[in-house]
Amino acid sequence: MNAEDRPMRADARRNRVRVLRAAETVLAREGLGASMRSIAQEAGVGLGTIYRNFPTQEALYEAIIVERVQRLIDHAATLREAVDADAGDAFFGFFTEIVANSTRQRALADVLVEAGIDIKAGMSETGKAMREAVEALLARAQRAGAVREDLRMPELLALLSATCMAAERNQWDDALRARALGLLFDGFRPQRPEGWAPPPKPDRAR
Amino acid sequence: MNAEDRPMRADARRNRVRVLRAAETVLAREGLGASMRSIAQEAGVGLGTIYRNFPTQEALYEAIIVERVQRLIDHAATLREAVDADAGDAFFGFFTEIVANSTRQRALADVLVEAGIDIKAGMSETGKAMREAVEALLARAQRAGAVREDLRMPELLALLSATCMAAERNQWDDALRARALGLLFDGFRPQRPEGWAPPPKPDRAR
Amino acid sequence: MNAEDRPMRADARRNRVRVLRAAETVLAREGLGASMRSIAQEAGVGLGTIYRNFPTQEALYEAIIVERVQRLIDHAATLREAVDADAGDAFFGFFTEIVANSTRQRALADVLVEAGIDIKAGMSETGKAMREAVEALLARAQRAGAVREDLRMPELLALLSATCMAAERNQWDDALRARALGLLFDGFRPQRPEGWAPPPKPDRAR
Amino acid sequence: MNAEDRPMRADARRNRVRVLRAAETVLAREGLGASMRSIAQEAGVGLGTIYRNFPTQEALYEAIIVERVQRLIDHAATLREAVDADAGDAFFGFFTEIVANSTRQRALADVLVEAGIDIKAGMSETGKAMREAVEALLARAQRAGAVREDLRMPELLALLSATCMAAERNQWDDALRARALGLLFDGFRPQRPEGWAPPPKPDRAR
DNA sequence: CATGAATGAGTATTCATTCAT
DNA sequence: CATGAATGAATACTCATTCAT
Numbered sequence: 001m002n003a004e005d006r007p008m009r010a011d012a013r014r015n016r017v018r019v020l021r022a023a024e025t026v027l028a029r030e031g032l033g034a035s036m037r038s039i040a041q042e043a044g045v046g047l048g049t050i051y052r053n054f055p056t057q058e059a060l061y062e063a064i065i066v067e068r069v070q071r072l073i074d075h076a077a078t079l080r081e082a083v084d085a086d087a088g089d090a091f092f093g094f095f096t097e098i099v100a101n102s103t104r105q106r107a108l109a110d111v112l113v114e115a116g117i118d119i120k121a122g123m124s125e126t127g128k129a130m131r132e133a134v135e136a137l138l139a140r141a142q143r144a145g146a147v148r149e150d151l152r153m154p155e156l157l158a159l160l161s162a163t164c165m166a167a168e169r170n171q172w173d174d175a176l177r178a179r180a181l182g183l184l185f186d187g188f189r190p191q192r193p194e195g196w197a198p199p200p201k202p203d204r205a206r
Numbered sequence: 207m208n209a210e211d212r213p214m215r216a217d218a219r220r221n222r223v224r225v226l227r228a229a230e231t232v233l234a235r236e237g238l239g240a241s242m243r244s245i246a247q248e249a250g251v252g253l254g255t256i257y258r259n260f261p262t263q264e265a266l267y268e269a270i271i272v273e274r275v276q277r278l279i280d281h282a283a284t285l286r287e288a289v290d291a292d293a294g295d296a297f298f299g300f301f302t303e304i305v306a307n308s309t310r311q312r313a314l315a316d317v318l319v320e321a322g323i324d325i326k327a328g329m330s331e332t333g334k335a336m337r338e339a340v341e342a343l344l345a346r347a348q349r350a351g352a353v354r355e356d357l358r359m360p361e362l363l364a365l366l367s368a369t370c371m372a373a374e375r376n377q378w379d380d381a382l383r384a385r386a387l388g389l390l391f392d393g394f395r396p397q398r399p400e401g402w403a404p405p406p407k408p409d410r411a412r
Numbered sequence: 413m414n415a416e417d418r419p420m421r422a423d424a425r426r427n428r429v430r431v432l433r434a435a436e437t438v439l440a441r442e443g444l445g446a447s448m449r450s451i452a453q454e455a456g457v458g459l460g461t462i463y464r465n466f467p468t469q470e471a472l473y474e475a476i477i478v479e480r481v482q483r484l485i486d487h488a489a490t491l492r493e494a495v496d497a498d499a500g501d502a503f504f505g506f507f508t509e510i511v512a513n514s515t516r517q518r519a520l521a522d523v524l525v526e527a528g529i530d531i532k533a534g535m536s537e538t539g540k541a542m543r544e545a546v547e548a549l550l551a552r553a554q555r556a557g558a559v560r561e562d563l564r565m566p567e568l569l570a571l572l573s574a575t576c577m578a579a580e581r582n583q584w585d586d587a588l589r590a591r592a593l594g595l596l597f598d599g600f601r602p603q604r605p606e607g608w609a610p611p612p613k614p615d616r617a618r
Numbered sequence: 619m620n621a622e623d624r625p626m627r628a629d630a631r632r633n634r635v636r637v638l639r640a641a642e643t644v645l646a647r648e649g650l651g652a653s654m655r656s657i658a659q660e661a662g663v664g665l666g667t668i669y670r671n672f673p674t675q676e677a678l679y680e681a682i683i684v685e686r687v688q689r690l691i692d693h694a695a696t697l698r699e700a701v702d703a704d705a706g707d708a709f710f711g712f713f714t715e716i717v718a719n720s721t722r723q724r725a726l727a728d729v730l731v732e733a734g735i736d737i738k739a740g741m742s743e744t745g746k747a748m749r750e751a752v753e754a755l756l757a758r759a760q761r762a763g764a765v766r767e768d769l770r771m772p773e774l775l776a777l778l779s780a781t782c783m784a785a786e787r788n789q790w791d792d793a794l795r796a797r798a799l800g801l802l803f804d805g806f807r808p809q810r811p812e813g814w815a816p817p818p819k820p821d822r823a824r
Numbered sequence: 825c826a827t828g829a830a831t832g833a834g835t836a837t838t839c840a841t842t843c844a845t
Numbered sequence: 846c847a848t849g850a851a852t853g854a855a856t857a858c859t860c861a862t863t864c865a866t
Contacts, residue, residue: 011844011845011850011851012849012850012851015850015851032238035834035835035836036835036836036837037834037835037836040853045851045852046851046852046853047836047837047852047853047854048837048838048839048850048851048852048853049850049851049852051836051837051838052849052850052851055837056836056837057835057836057837151389152385154382154385155382155385155386155388155389158372158376158378158382158386159369159372159386159389159390161372161376162368162369162371162372162373162386163365163368165368165371165372165375166364166365166367166368166371166372167368170364170367172364176360176361176364179358179360179361180361180364180365180368182361183357183361183365183390183393183394184365184389184390184393185393186392186393186397187389187390187391187392187393187394188389188393191392217825218825221826241859241860241861242860242861242862243828243860243861246827246828251826251827252826252827252828253826253827253828253829253861253862254825254826254827254828254863254864255825255826255827257861257862257863258825258826262861262862263860263861263862423846424846427847447838447839447840448839448840448841449839449840449849452848452849457847457848458847458848458849459840459841459847459848459849459850460842460843460846460847460848460849461846461847461848463840463841463842464846464847468840468841469839469840469841563801564797566794566797567794567797567798567800567801570784570788570790570794570798571781571784571798571801571802573784573788574780574781574783574784574785574798575777575780577780577783577784578776578777578779578780578783578784579780581783582776582779584776588772588773588776591770591772591773592773592776592777592780594773595769595773595777595802595805595806596777596801596802596805597805598804598805598809599801599802599803599804599805599806600801600805603804629829629830629865629866630828630829630830633829633830653855653856653857654856654857654858655855655856655857658832663830663831664830664831664832665831665832665833665857665858666829666830666831666832666858666859666860667829667830667831669857669858669859670828670829670830673858674857674858675856675857675858
């Protein structure tokens with residue numbers, strides 16, 4: 001009658017994690033085409049163990065994403081609370097962190113998107129939490145004047161996602177990431193005051 | 207016995223193009239999981255005909271990318287030559303065009319990347335041409351003062367690629383694309399002169 | 413160390429029955445493809461408990477059949493002893509009962525046969541008992557003149573089995589069962605006396 | 619543009635038949651649990667070839683039934699037309715034939731029923747044809763006075779199906795089949811005239 | 825040359841059975 | 846003793862690729 005939390009759950013829980021880790025590894029190594037079998041091998045468990053924990057390949061992939069997003073949310077929360085100093089640093093630091101993370105986890109993008117297309121059930125909740133975390137960071141940074149007022153969530157998320165995907169896929173190195181984010185962030189900052197004029201073009205004769 | 211470049215070449219060439227078009231269509235419709243068979247059906251040819259023109263699925267996908275990139279290169283060339291007026295418009299217009307294109311061609315990103323990871327042979331040439339085309343646009347726009355001097359090719363291409371991928375994958379609508387590119391381009395423009403200071407913060411209580 | 417027939421026997425026996433009942437239910441609901449797991453769930457026990465009582469899926473299925481046949485045997489015995497009145501009624505009533513039973517227990521046929529093909533061990537005993545029960549009913553009905561003298565066990569059992577299987581599989585409704593059995597039983601009755609001639613054909617023109 | 623009837627269709631058609639034959643063989647040998655792979659092996663073709671001809675395991679099984687039923691229908695037609703002599707012989711001969719056939723084709727019953735449960739598409743047509751063929755034989759036999767007037771299709775088909783299933787499953791030998799059908803057919807014949815009384819029971823005093 | 829039939833390795837998933845807890 | 850987690854063989858089905866016609 002009771003079957004909720006008993007002993008041996010330790011092993012089971014450990015296996016769930018092992019599968020999740022293995023899936024990340026294999027996905028990173030072999031891309032979206034990775035087979036359940038290779039994940040099982042990497043995890044050192046039987047195929048059935050995967051299916052006990054995740055009823056479906058898609059479910060496994062979704063779990064990976066949910067977990068990652070959750071980590072980011074936690075990180076965002078940490079930043080939000082820890083930094084009294086500079087809301088701008090928190091905001092930009094968060095995104096830098098996210099992208100840096102992505103770079104180390106190839107093929108998440110595949111998953112992210114493929115699964116993300118018909119994101120459902122448990123995802124929506126995580127998604128909402130993520131959205132809220134970002135929204136809070138953005139609002140604070142805008143209040144602090146570190147980010148332009150007219151920056152809105154949709155394009156922010158769109159560009160963030162774009163950057164993550166590309167960083168993962170194309171394995172940006174640290175320098176490239178820094179430069180690309182630098183450019184991007186410059187576009188996020190409050191722009192020139194009205195009435196500002198570009199310096200006279202040198203108009204180098206051809 | 208000898209057959210290098212003569213009669214039926216017309217038919218053959220026509221078939222190659224039909225396959226290429228069909229592949230784009232099907233890829234856009236069914237994503238990376240599309241089968242060679244459905245491409246053949248879409249093209250109205252037999253499976254064998256595809257394999258006559260493209261020894262491998264990968265080769266076909268590569269050909270699609272090469273062709274697309276070539277179109278972009280041509281477009282860039284047109285812009286470069288046609289516009290004496292404004293090098294900035296040419297530069298920004300080109301990227302806007304590219305991204306808008308992407309949006310209409312879902313799943314190219316899959317292909318682009320999946321195939322692009324070990325892009326080889328014929329690709330390098332096209333890639334070089336692309337690079338040169340972009341380089342020329344960038345140089346002119348910088349000379350005209352429309353783009354910051356410290357913008358370099360690697361990060362430019364990285365961000366461009368990122369934006370294209372995301373636009374395709376997530377099907378950005380026109381408004382989102384405009385806003386996202388607006389932000390991105392703001393980061394590309396010459397930034398504030400030295401000594402410039404942000405306007406005094408409103409310091410809204412609360 | 414020694415444990416043959418003592419305390420917890422109650423629980424154990426109860427579990428055996430629960431599993432048996434659950435198996436019948438699930439088999440009826442899901443057909444031959446039913447899994448051991450769903451039987452366990454239906455029974456409200458763990459998988460291991462099933463395997464403690466029945467070493468094998470096949471053994472469980474066999475047990476179901478044995479049990480059912482036993483019930484029928486008991487029923488036959490009841491009829492044989494209770495009815496002094498009419499041996500014919502006992503005979504025909506028994507078979508009607510059997511078939512009606514079958515109708516309510518879909519998928520037994522699958523089991524019956526699939527398992528029955530290599531019916532072994534414990535079965536032979538039950539089978540013999542069944543055979544004897546039927547034989548007794550038949551003999552008495554024949555002695556009473558209610559059943560033709562030349563009806564022998566093999567074809568009787570063959571047709572009985574056939575009718576049960578079909579009734580189960582095709583879910584005969586009450587009316588169909590009644591009509592089909594009516595026909596069958598007419599064939600079991602003493603046939604026309606020698607010298608009997610069919611009535612003159614109406615010889616309907618056309 | 620045209621792709622309906624070309625050469626090499628010979629091979630393809632031959633393969634379709636080979637698969638069908640192999641499926642019958644394997645089904646007879648291994649029962650309903652037979653795997654597509656063993657059918658392919660028996661047929662001496664690749665797995666893909668089966669799936670080219672029959673999109674689904676179920677479709678293959680359905681094809682087997684349709685084909686068999688078709689053969690029976692043809693047989694029925696032959697009998698109906700050929701026999702001016704005796705409509706009764708045609709009727710009883712047909713069913714004897716059907717059951718004899720079944721005996722030689724174990725496991726058709728599994729298929730017949732399993733597939734028959736959700737009989738669809740192409741089946742309904744064949745089913746209708748079968749029904750009509752039987753109906754014609756029955757009507758003629760009844761007109762000829764060889765079969766009782768009150769025998770109706772539903773119970774006729776029910777008992778026929780039952781007998782086939784059992785004959786297949788339990789591998790009735792020729793003698794058993796003859797005796798069982800004899801009994802069954804006796805029930806189909808016109809029964810005793812009204813007013814007929816059973817011969818006086820010997821009333822053996824036990 | 826074009827066609828599409830054939831091939832079979834590879835995929836996700838299920839399920840009987842075992843055994844550590 | 847009961848439990849249910851783990852196992853992995855087995856299954857239906859897909860799809861890139863080859864090759865006879």
